[in-house]
Amino acid sequence: MISRDRMAAVDRNAAALGVPRKQLMESSGNAVARAVRRGAAPGAAVAVVAGRGNNGGDGLVAARFLDDYEVTVHLLGRPATIRTRIARENWDALRTAAYDTRTVTDSADFDLGDPDVVVDAMLGTGVTGDLREPEATAARAMADATATVVSVDVPSGVDADTGEAGGVAVDADRIVTFHDRKPGLDGLDAEVTVADIGIPAAAERFVGPGDLRFLDRDPDSHKGDAGEVLVIGGGPYTGAPALSGQAALRAGADLVRVACPSSVTEAVQGYTENLIVRPYDGDRLTPERVDDLLAAADGHDAVVLGPGLGDHTRTETAVRAFLSEYDGVAVVDADALAAVPHTDTDATLVCTPHQGELRGMGGDTAADWRTRAELVAEFAADLGHLLLVKGPYDIVSDGDETRVNRTGNAAMTVGGTGDVLAGAAGALSCVLPPPQAASVAAYATGRAGDAAAEERDRGLLATDLLNRLPAALRDRAVGE
Numbered sequence: 001m002i003s004r005d006r007m008a009a010v011d012r013n014a015a016a017l018g019v020p021r022k023q024l025m026e027s028s029g030n031a032v033a034r035a036v037r038r039g040a041a042p043g044a045a046v047a048v049v050a051g052r053g054n055n056g057g058d059g060l061v062a063a064r065f066l067d068d069y070e071v072t073v074h075l076l077g078r079p080a081t082i083r084t085r086i087a088r089e090n091w092d093a094l095r096t097a098a099y100d101t102r103t104v105t106d107s108a109d110f111d112l113g114d115p116d117v118v119v120d121a122m123l124g125t126g127v128t129g130d131l132r133e134p135e136a137t138a139a140r141a142m143a144d145a146t147a148t149v150v151s152v153d154v155p156s157g158v159d160a161d162t163g164e165a166g167g168v169a170v171d172a173d174r175i176v177t178f179h180d181r182k183p184g185l186d187g188l189d190a191e192v193t194v195a196d197i198g199i200p201a202a203a204e205r206f207v208g209p210g211d212l213r214f215l216d217r218d219p220d221s222h223k224g225d226a227g228e229v230l231v232i233g234g235g236p237y238t239g240a241p242a243l244s245g246q247a248a249l250r251a252g253a254d255l256v257r258v259a260c261p262s263s264v265t266e267a268v269q270g271y272t273e274n275l276i277v278r279p280y281d282g283d284r285l286t287p288e289r290v291d292d293l294l295a296a297a298d299g300h301d302a303v304v305l306g307p308g309l310g311d312h313t314r315t316e317t318a319v320r321a322f323l324s325e326y327d328g329v330a331v332v333d334a335d336a337l338a339a340v341p342h343t344d345t346d347a348t349l350v351c352t353p354h355q356g357e358l359r360g361m362g363g364d365t366a367a368d369w370r371t372r373a374e375l376v377a378e379f380a381a382d383l384g385h386l387l388l389v390k391g392p393y394d395i396v397s398d399g400d401e402t403r404v405n406r407t408g409n410a411a412m413t414v415g416g417t418g419d420v421l422a423g424a425a426g427a428l429s430c431v432l433p434p435p436q437a438a439s440v441a442a443y444a445t446g447r448a449g450d451a452a453a454e455e456r457d458r459g460l461l462a463t464d465l466l467n468r469l470p471a472a473l474r475d476r477a478v479g480e
């Protein structure tokens with residue numbers, strides 16, 4: 001089962017893997033033509049009713065695969081208003097090759113004729129609201145006809161996610177949907193075929209640019225909408241909380257506060273004036289601080305717990321006390337990870353161990369990434385928390401769904417890149433569900449590291465990633 005948003009992300013990832021939409025459209029149209037063939041012998045009359053989006057494009061391709069039928073193509077609207085380049089190219093191909101094509105610019109002129117089969121390629125996953133004209137008139141004509149109605153992807157007018165239809169919608173006899181079932185098709189009284197259109201499994205498994213589309217920020221948002229992050233870190237290490245905090249800002253958080261021992265205040269403050277520092281007395285985190293930290297955490301959308309805390313036993317006790325009371329979202333990194341397997345918590349955790357830390361938590365690892373992915377999934381299920389296990393291929397799993405990230409490079413083994421990743425994951429956890437936040441954080445941090453390595457090679461520093469994060473979180477869209 002795949003939602004509309006996830007399908008769009010997978011489609012974009014497929015393009016990045018070298019399988020562009022136009023190729024998928026060719027397979028989609030071919031699959032629709034095969035469904036027509038199953039119900040009617042060559043020579044039968046087929047009416048393809050095409051909208052101006054990519055659903056229409058699929059229908060236009062289908063017409064080409066039905067040369068031995070008597071095919072009429074109705075385009076709903078003027079050709080100049082076809083919305084995508086690939087749909088327009090397929091329309092032009094039909095025109096140039098002298099297919100029987102008609103354009104419907106006024107619903108009053110729509111004449112479906114008396115076909116044996118109707119291909120409903122008006123609207124697919126792009127539908128919003130009730131069918132407008134001339135789609136509504138065409139849908140009524142399909143309902144009145146005796147023809148078998150084959151809907152492309154989803155019956156036009158039906159919401160692919162919910163199955164809801166406002167006003168008129170097409171009542172399909174058969175549906176040819178692509179790649180995977182759409183949740184909204186379940187309650188419909190139609191025969192559903194899922195057609196494999198050649199999307200590589202890698203487009204779902206590997207995090208790609210399509211995953212960035214979930215980040216599109218509402219232009220009306222105001223301060224606070226993109227999240228406030230509290231970094232709890234510092235002690236023996238001073239740079240770590242500053243790196244995480246800056247990464248959270250660069251990954252889009254509106255406000256980042258760093259709670260740290262007063263011994264490291266100056267060091268943290270020294271990195272940037274954009275971080276708000278909330279110091280507590282002492283030189284490391286101890287259990288007496290936990291009540292104040294819980295109160296502070298309350299006002300934040302996510303906490304990043306761990307960077308630079310060190311591994312003192314009193315600190316571990318404090319981390320356990322914090323987690324057993326906290327019930328929000330926390331990215332847990334570095335020395336704080338050791339507490340996780342022994343702590344009952346209502347918090348939603350994103351644990352970001354490297355492979356050594358994973359072993360320390362009781363998990364297992366393997367050199368081959370496929371085996372590692374299985375082991376990580378099993379351990380995440382046991383643990384009951386989301387894991388982002390860092391490595392040449394990062395593995396993200398909640399035990400149920402497992403994603404793999406391939407960005408990043410060997411120069412990123414330098415100290416501090418993990419702090420950057422944790423901070424980015426914290427910021428993204430404010431706006432995305434944890435599995436997506438972790439996947440996108442790993443992808444963008446690796447991508448920032450790849451951009452930095454182009455200039456810095458093996459001399460790359462964790463700080464080189466920071467100002468490259470914003471671009472790494474943006475889809476370059478064309479040309480990938």
Ligand SMILES: NC(=O)C1=CN([C@@H]2O[C@H](COP(=O)(O)OP(=O)(O)OC[C@H]3O[C@@H](n4cnc5c(N)ncnc54)[C@H](O)[C@@H]3O)[C@@H](O)[C@H]2O)[C@@H](O)CC1
Nearest residue numbers: 011024025053054055123124125126127128130131132153
């Ligand atoms: N991976 C994918 O996502 C693939 C998608 N393909 C096809 O592309 C379709 C989605 O294409 P699009 O995103 O272009 O969207 P559609 O073709 O479903 O809709 C196109 C346009 O119709 C207009 N519209 C929306 N609601 C309307 C309404 N109520 N009445 C009248 N017009 C309305 C909108 O301007 C919308 O952009 C899928 O359903 C599928 O058929 C396939 O070609 C191949 C792969």
Ligand SMILES: [K+]
Nearest residue numbers: 123152154156
């Ligand atoms: K359709």
